[in-house]
Amino acid sequence: MAKKVAFLQGNEAAAHGALYAGCKFFAGYPITPSTEVAEVMSAELPKVGGKFIQMEDEIGAMAALIGASLTGAKVLTSTSGPGLSLKQENIGYACITEVPCVIVNVMRGGPSTGMPTGPSQSDIMCAKWGTHGDHPAICLVPASVQELFEETVRAFNLAEKYRTPVMVMPDEIVGHMRERIVFPEPGELEVIDRAAPSVPPEQYKPYDTSFGDVPPLAAFGSGYKFHVTGLNKMQDGFPTTKAEIVQAEEERQVRKVEANKADIMKWEEYMCDDAEIIVVAFGSTSRSARFAVNEARKNGIKAGLFRLITFWPFPEERLLELSKKVKAFITPEMNLGMCTGVVKGCIEGNAPVLGIFRVDGEPVNPDQILEKMKEVK
Amino acid sequence: MAFDYDKYIRPGKLPHIWCPGCGHGIVMKGLIRAMDSLNLKKEETCIVSGIGCASRLPGYMDCCTLHTAHGRAAAFATGVKMAKPEMNVILVGGDGDGTAIGGNHFIHACRRNIDMTYIIMNNYIYGMTGGQFSPCTPTGAKASTTPYGNPDPGFDIAKLAIGAGATFVARGTAYHAAQLDKLIAEAIQHKGFSVVEILDDCPTTYGRRNKYRSVVDMMNRLKEVAVPVKAAEKMTAEQLEGKILTGVLHKVEKPEYCEEYAKVIQRAQAAK
Numbered sequence: 001m002a003k004k005v006a007f008l009q010g011n012e013a014a015a016h017g018a019l020y021a022g023c024k025f026f027a028g029y030p031i032t033p034s035t036e037v038a039e040v041m042s043a044e045l046p047k048v049g050g051k052f053i054q055m056e057d058e059i060g061a062m063a064a065l066i067g068a069s070l071t072g073a074k075v076l077t078s079t080s081g082p083g084l085s086l087k088q089e090n091i092g093y094a095c096i097t098e099v100p101c102v103i104v105n106v107m108r109g110g111p112s113t114g115m116p117t118g119p120s121q122s123d124i125m126c127a128k129w130g131t132h133g134d135h136p137a138i139c140l141v142p143a144s145v146q147e148l149f150e151e152t153v154r155a156f157n158l159a160e161k162y163r164t165p166v167m168v169m170p171d172e173i174v175g176h177m178r179e180r181i182v183f184p185e186p187g188e189l190e191v192i193d194r195a196a197p198s199v200p201p202e203q204y205k206p207y208d209t210s211f212g213d214v215p216p217l218a219a220f221g222s223g224y225k226f227h228v229t230g231l232n233k234m235q236d237g238f239p240t241t242k243a244e245i246v247q248a249e250e251e252r253q254v255r256k257v258e259a260n261k262a263d264i265m266k267w268e269e270y271m272c273d274d275a276e277i278i279v280v281a282f283g284s285t286s287r288s289a290r291f292a293v294n295e296a297r298k299n300g301i302k303a304g305l306f307r308l309i310t311f312w313p314f315p316e317e318r319l320l321e322l323s324k325k326v327k328a329f330i331t332p333e334m335n336l337g338m339c340t341g342v343v344k345g346c347i348e349g350n351a352p353v354l355g356i357f358r359v360d361g362e363p364v365n366p367d368q369i370l371e372k373m374k375e376v377k
Numbered sequence: 378m379a380f381d382y383d384k385y386i387r388p389g390k391l392p393h394i395w396c397p398g399c400g401h402g403i404v405m406k407g408l409i410r411a412m413d414s415l416n417l418k419k420e421e422t423c424i425v426s427g428i429g430c431a432s433r434l435p436g437y438m439d440c441c442t443l444h445t446a447h448g449r450a451a452a453f454a455t456g457v458k459m460a461k462p463e464m465n466v467i468l469v470g471g472d473g474d475g476t477a478i479g480g481n482h483f484i485h486a487c488r489r490n491i492d493m494t495y496i497i498m499n500n501y502i503y504g505m506t507g508g509q510f511s512p513c514t515p516t517g518a519k520a521s522t523t524p525y526g527n528p529d530p531g532f533d534i535a536k537l538a539i540g541a542g543a544t545f546v547a548r549g550t551a552y553h554a555a556q557l558d559k560l561i562a563e564a565i566q567h568k569g570f571s572v573v574e575i576l577d578d579c580p581t582t583y584g585r586r587n588k589y590r591s592v593v594d595m596m597n598r599l600k601e602v603a604v605p606v607k608a609a610e611k612m613t614a615e616q617l618e619g620k621i622l623t624g625v626l627h628k629v630e631k632p633e634y635c636e637e638y639a640k641v642i643q644r645a646q647a648a649k
Binding site for chain 2 (some may be wrong): 024025027043045046049051053055056057059060061063064065066067068069070071072073075089090093201220221223224225226227228229231232238239
């Protein structure tokens with residue numbers, strides 16, 4: 001049977017990816033350039049018995065999302081920069097309470113209102129450090145419409161598997177571009193549901209580490225009674241200020257992502273085997289980078305592309321390895337050096353990192369990358 | 378036989394954090410009696426709160442309990458209720474939490490008329506942070522951040538709720554403890570968004586700054602200012618000066634949000 005093929009916008013693909021993953025609840029607030037995600041969900045969710053609610057603000061949307069997830073539903077919201085800033089309060093709440101949820105943040109120029117219709121890649125640090133306190137961060141940065149669909153499915157899997165918020169961050173170009181997409185058949189992509197408790201209600205603790213670093217989460221309304229709080233908590237969910245418990249719980253929350261980096265990280269190495277210059281890029285910028293690498297190869301320059309698909313956790317070890325055999329890294333990005341700084345931070349000075357930064361609402365074009373390659377000695 | 382509160386209280390979670398003389402415990406007992414009179418199942422009841430002294434109440438209740446971020450109880454609760462409409466969802470919190478930082482979520486929950494009950498304990502002050510003025514602090518009153526008297530006019534929570542579209546609004550006081558369970562029970566039974574404002578006291582951070590020499594003084598004030606709505610009908614405007622109406626202030630029937638969304642699902646599936 002021929003697979004279903006469509007010509008779809010990135011944001012629409014994110015919504016369809018969420019539906020494929022079994023999303024049953026969406027809470028959001030209108031914001032450019034992500035609104036199409038909400039529009040598709042408002043039309044499609046009720047068809048499958050799911051619920052869509054447009055909340056009074058971004059903060060409320062994130063709050064409703066967590067409330068719905070606690071009843072066992074897979075949940076999605078979508079937003080963009082200013083909305084992401086507002087959502088950070090309750091993203092932190094979802095981190096400490098360990099409630100699965102997926103946030104699609106379509107990156108536009110900032111700070112503040114910035115350039116609402118212009119592309120940007122300047123929210124990637126906000127994905128890791130936006131909410132206060134130490135917490136785990138998972139951020140996926142797809143580069144095509146097909147990949148936005150598939151990475152949204154993976155975002156749900158990671159959220160459910162690790163009981164934590166997961167961000168999918170296409171830049172505005174990926175969110176708004178239209179491309180051919182081949183819909184996976186049901187069952188073709190892995191779909192993970194959160195672990196259900198294996199103990200009866202009277203023995204249940206929402207953070208029972210005897211089940212490992214990711215304890216099963218019961219659903220409100222399923223016979224299990226438990227307490228959820230944004231305060232530092234004990235294994236039974238109740239607040240504590242006991243030093244050793246707070247320390248252990250904080251470390252576990254971060255460890256459940258850090259210790260499973262290999263499962264979460266994803267990248268593509270294109271012509272990196274013999275590369276002397278490696279372009280590290282993500283999102284739409286990686287498409288310019290691929291074009292530039294192909295052009296460079298035609299001219300005899302040994303260039304390669306290291307394309308990030310997971311941004312957080314960052315593939316530090318692999319880049320360190322590669323840094324030992326390259327002449328330079330080139331890091332084109334639509335911000336003033338966020339990824340560049342992260343790359344510099346993990347390669348121990350083994351190679352120069354030459355950044356190309358655009359914050360003018362225009363994509364980095366391949367010529368800029370080819371020009372930069374000439375600077376490599 | 379004495380009423381058994383223990384069956385609704387989580388074993389081992391008392392004593393509570395509230396100060397001697399605080400009315401929040403009186404409200405919690407009213408809620409427990411109301412739940413008991415309606416036979417609400419604990420595992421099918423979700424109690425949601427924000428931040429503050431009053432918002433610590435859910436931790437003591439042996440139900441599904443959700444202690445959220447400051448002001449956000451109504452928004453979290455909306456997610457719970459919409460995703461699982463068969464649950465009884467009860468919100469509790471204070472005046473600062475509900476009408477300042479949570480004001481937007483509060484009025485929109487009223488507007489949607491989603492079937493939840495919101496118990497607001499109004500003690501006129503931010504107690505947990507040490508007595509800063511709230512949107513409900515009377516003009517002229519002293520708070521830790523109004524050392525020269527409060528220049529702000531206050532909210533009337535009940536009027537705010539009615540204006541925003543809540544379909545059941547009642548007011549009680551911590552002094553009139555025996556009426557609380559009936560008011561709360563009627564609010565829970567009401568189909569739609571119901572608000573119960575409970576005039577409460579904070580001897581620790583409000584009373585001592587505002588010439589209430591004891592908890593008894595504060596309770597006496599609640600006794601004196603409260604006028605049941607029925608009694609008020611027979612009183613003149615002059616007699617009602619400075620009084621606060623108690624009882625069921627507003628009750629109307631309007632479409633409930635989850636039921637309306639169920640119709641959205643029907644329409645979407647019919648069109649499929």
